[in-house]
Amino acid sequence: xxxxxxIYLELEVExxxxxxxxxxxxxxxxxxxxxxxxxxxxxxxSVARVAMGIYRxxxxxxxxxxxxxxxxxISERARRGIGYAFQHPPRFKGMPVKDMIEMAFKYSDxxxxxxxxxxxxxxxxxxxxxxxxxxxxxxxxxxEIATLLAQNPRVRIFDxxxxxxxxxxxxxxxxxxxxxxxxxxxxxxxxxQEKILNMVDEIVLIREGTVxxxxxxxxxxxxxxxxxxxxxxxxCRLEEEIYADCPR
Amino acid sequence: xxxxxxxxLLQEIADLHGEPPGAFNIRKDGEGIERRSLEGIEIKPKKDxxxxxxxxxxxxxxxxxxxxxxxxxxxxxxVYNKIDIGEQANITLVAGCGIHNxxxxxxxxxxxxxxxxxxGARLVYTEKHFGEGEKGGKKVLNPKTVLYVEEGAxxxxxxxxxxxxDHTTRVTEAEVQAGGRLVMYERLLTDGEQSxxxxxxxxxxxxxxxxxxVSRSVAQGHSRQxxxxxxxxxxxxxxxxxxxxxxxxxxxxxxxxxxxxxxxxAELVHEAAIGKIAGEQLIKLxxxxxxxxxxxxxxxxxxxx
Numbered sequence: 001x002x003x004x005x006x007i008y009l010e011l012e013v014e015x016x017x018x019x020x021x022x023x024x025x026x027x028x029x030x031x032x033x034x035x036x037x038x039x040x041x042x043x044x045x046s047v048a049r050v051a052m053g054i055y056r057x058x059x060x061x062x063x064x065x066x067x068x069x070x071x072x073x074i075s076e077r078a079r080r081g082i083g084y085a086f087q088h089p090p091r092f093k094g095m096p097v098k099d100m101i102e103m104a105f106k107y108s109d110x111x112x113x114x115x116x117x118x119x120x121x122x123x124x125x126x127x128x129x130x131x132x133x134x135x136x137x138x139x140x141x142x143x144e145i146a147t148l149l150a151q152n153p154r155v156r157i158f159d160x161x162x163x164x165x166x167x168x169x170x171x172x173x174x175x176x177x178x179x180x181x182x183x184x185x186x187x188x189x190x191x192x193q194e195k196i197l198n199m200v201d202e203i204v205l206i207r208e209g210t211v212x213x214x215x216x217x218x219x220x221x222x223x224x225x226x227x228x229x230x231x232x233x234x235x236c237r238l239e240e241e242i243y244a245d246c247p248r
Numbered sequence: 249x250x251x252x253x254x255x256x257l258l259q260e261i262a263d264l265h266g267e268p269p270g271a272f273n274i275r276k277d278g279e280g281i282e283r284r285s286l287e288g289i290e291i292k293p294k295k296d297x298x299x300x301x302x303x304x305x306x307x308x309x310x311x312x313x314x315x316x317x318x319x320x321x322x323x324x325x326x327v328y329n330k331i332d333i334g335e336q337a338n339i340t341l342v343a344g345c346g347i348h349n350x351x352x353x354x355x356x357x358x359x360x361x362x363x364x365x366x367x368g369a370r371l372v373y374t375e376k377h378f379g380e381g382e383k384g385g386k387k388v389l390n391p392k393t394v395l396y397v398e399e400g401a402x403x404x405x406x407x408x409x410x411x412x413x414d415h416t417t418r419v420t421e422a423e424v425q426a427g428g429r430l431v432m433y434e435r436l437l438t439d440g441e442q443s444x445x446x447x448x449x450x451x452x453x454x455x456x457x458x459x460x461x462v463s464r465s466v467a468q469g470h471s472r473q474x475x476x477x478x479x480x481x482x483x484x485x486x487x488x489x490x491x492x493x494x495x496x497x498x499x500x501x502x503x504x505x506x507x508x509x510x511x512x513x514a515e516l517v518h519e520a521a522i523g524k525i526a527g528e529q530l531i532k533l534x535x536x537x538x539x540x541x542x543x544x545x546x547x548x549x550x551x552x553x
Contacts, residue, residue, distance in 0.1 A: 052535060054531055054535070073534070074531060074534040074535055075534045075537055075538060075539050075540070078534065078535050078536055078537040079537045083535070084535050086528075086532060086535075088528075089532065090526060090528040090529045090532050092529060092547065092550055092551075093464075093492065093550070093551050094464065094550040094551045094552065094553045095546070095547070095550030095551075095553070096550070096553075099546070099550060103533065103536050103538060103546065104536050106536070106537060106538075107536070107537040130550075147536070151536055151537075
């Protein structure tokens with residue numbers, strides 16, 4: 001459904017071009033759930049932002065259902081069915097939650113305010129609230145996820161959906177992401193959480209801007225788990241990859 | 249008799265779709281054209297100056313509309329209105345001015361409101377400004393509101409100018425007595441070569457008096473805005489001034505909030521911010537399928553809501 005082919009991305013930081021992604025090749029199929037994981041700063045969010053058109057790749061192609069959408073803007077990609085829930089959703093002074101959800105419905109063919117209930121927020125209490133500093137980080141994050149569900153895209157990318165969310169809501173969040181997934185949708189979750197890595201069909205490990213490893217949960221997860229349990233953080237292969245720069 | 253144009257202007261400024269409910273006075277092109285008083289809400293013309301007196305009896309509840317419309321060019325209209333909200337009354341007052349300038353001359357309305365909110369009374373006051381016209385004649389609105397909030401009274405002011413006014417100089421002054429509360433929301437959008445100045449002076453006169461001044465504005469095109477909200481505490485009052493502006497294109501915004509305490513128990517805070525629309529906000533809305541222009545419009549509309 002969504003493919004990234006030979007993606008290179010450089011971003012300008014303080015007048016210097018910094019390589020962010022190098023030769024990333026990924027194919028996300030319909031009906032499957034994926035997790036992108038890896039160390040902080042490895043390029044996971046950048047992969048998502050290239051897919052969404054927020055970052056334009058320096059070279060390579062983004063294909064959606066076989067069509068080259070590399071030159072399409074963010075809005076066009078969203079209208080075609082790609083959705084992205086931000087890791088740090090921006091706040092909007094004066095804008096009610098209701099308006100945000102309604103804008104998400106605009107190009108959607110399903111869902112209603114039930115999306116707020118699904119994510120543990122009572123519509124009566126939240127629809128008129130404004131998306132400003134009066135809402136906590138966790139509330140803003142849950143509304144962001146509800147917005148993506150309201151948008152009902154075919155490709156749904158959740159960027160660290162668990163960040164800032166309390167434990168109880170996290171359990172609910174996993175159910176919501178799992179239940180919203182269908183045979184005709186592709187779900188990509190950027191996460192470090194074991195429970196999320198456990199629920200997907202395929203895990204992609206991103207490291208230093210490239211795909212370091214990918215495979216089924218069964219193939220990848222034991223290695224990740226083993227590395228996490230390794231007391232000295234030296235002996236296992238995956239740990240060496242993730243913590244290559246660690247002085248220990 | 250109201251024309252279709254009159255009705256359109258009334259709808260813009262007061263959301264009216266015909267004769268207003270409750271007591272009202274409609275002023276058109278310098279003259280009062282329709283008026284209705286009710287028991288406990290008397291509206292009468294002033295004898296010594298152009299304008300009206302609105303007298304609300306103690307304990308009375310209700311709605312009063314006093315809109316002004318201008319439909320001629322080369323017209324300057326000046327009114328002095330006095331509004332007296334009796335003790336323990338609860339009134340919603342809708343003022344505002346709509347100008348349709350059909351020519352190339354100026355159409356100007358200067359409205360001076362003197363408002364007394366007596367002890368324990370509650371007033372919600374809305375003033376909306378609107379201007380339109382095809383031939384380039386200026387639409388000018390200069391309102392001055394002087395408000396006296398007595399002991400234990402509450403006044404809420406919503407002052408809105410969204411589009412079409414070429415120049416405005418707005419002056420708002422208030423004195424808040426012990427236990428009185430004032431909340432003021434100002435929302436302003438200017439575009440093209442328009443300019444807007446807003447001077448606010450709120451005096452917290454005694455203990456437990458509070459004020460909150462919230463100003464939100466968007467400056468587009470080559471427009472210029474200037475804000476000078478001042479909050480003075482003579483007694484142990486509490487107040488908060490918040491000025492927030494979105495600046496776009498080649499516009500200019502100047503914001504000078506001032507707080508001034510003459511009592512060691514006073515608590516005053518001011519915040520002021522000027523900035524462009526955040527890139528992440530645009531991206532977020534575009535990721536919902538909105539175009540960049542639609543996203544910008546949605547952000548501005550929410551900001552000024």
